[in-house]
Amino acid sequence: MPGLLQLFVALGFTWAFSAAFAIPVPGDDDLRSAVAVSKLVLAQQAVFFRELINATRERTNGCAPHVRSEMSASCPSPFANIMGECFYLSKILLTWDQARTHCLGMGADLAVPRHLYGLKSYVVGQNGPTASWVGAQEIEMEEPEATDVEAKNEESRWQWVDGSVVDPEFFFSKPPNRRPNQKVCFELRKDRHPPLEFKTCNVPQKFICQLY
Template sequence: MAEVLYSDIKFKRARGNTDASSRRSGVTWERVALLVLSVLLAAALTALGVTHETCPRCEDGWEPHGGKCYFFSSVTLTWNKSRNQCISMRGDLVVINNREEQRFLESRVMEKKEAYEYKFWIGLTDSKKEGEWLWVDDAQLDPSLTFWREGQPDNRAWATSDGQWNPDGEDCVVMGEKDGATDLKSWDDRYCKYSQKYICEKPEKA
């Protein structure tokens, strides 16, 4: 009888030790699995962050600034052809919304000007109604936010190639001053069929 009881006690102790060992082993594996998952998650988040930071905000040839992408042409076109070119690139001629944007554009135009050809078309015109200046998005020009050169706009008539005066006057707007603008005032109305460089804009990639 004593032997049976002793054996039972030994068996129960042994089984108890096994259960405890299994529990300890289970806890260890859970910790290892949790650690591995944490490392994988951290690596994935890091990879996503790097991808987001290195993903270009603008296409090649476009410059990012203030949530928009800007394209400064190297060729000259009429105002309408310039606008069509911008639209073909999923943008439009630039609409200037504040002084900071005007300052950025003026500085870039100064860097990109060549000889006398230093002016660029922007998306402002009064071709629909003389004196009513509209942006290409149909927004009216804010009188408190204009950057006309002194004496502009003047709607001066242009002489055509055959020496005749053009009665259409100047209905489209360029920006840029050869020697730099005073107080950012560099807008000038021009004959829309004159060839100038141009500035396109569109939103940055999401």
């Protein structure tokens, strides 16, 4: 759009200068006629630029919903808009299960961010806790019968609360071995990169809710 606008403006000025130089220098006898022609040219230029401005406004208004769609979405208090998503950083300490119950009670759930590093940056900017629960955990799975199936099951062993698999590229450390009667959940660490770390789910700490 900026290139097209510049082209219209250049054409407009070219037309204006061409029209101006096309007007012969009037003598004393036809000065009134020359003034009339100049007024006509100016009026035509005004119409041209008015139409150009209106077209530009329509073009801008047409793009505005896409520009402001997600990033400027409003979030009800106490949630904050972080890159188009609504998050709440808790002030109390709860276990992972208790934290999820708390988030659900707010009409939300533990965080499943599309932009994990954006959420980490928000926690850092708010001087938030070093570690916060997010909505991912270890899920119970049946023992595999073959090696290839085992590898696949190991990859899908870690899931977000929406059912999607956690991308291993976000793991700070290697996944722990399965421990009987000891479920492992994910915390977001603001002091580590990648930011996701494994932790026993029954440890009380702060958490992050997300309004979907």
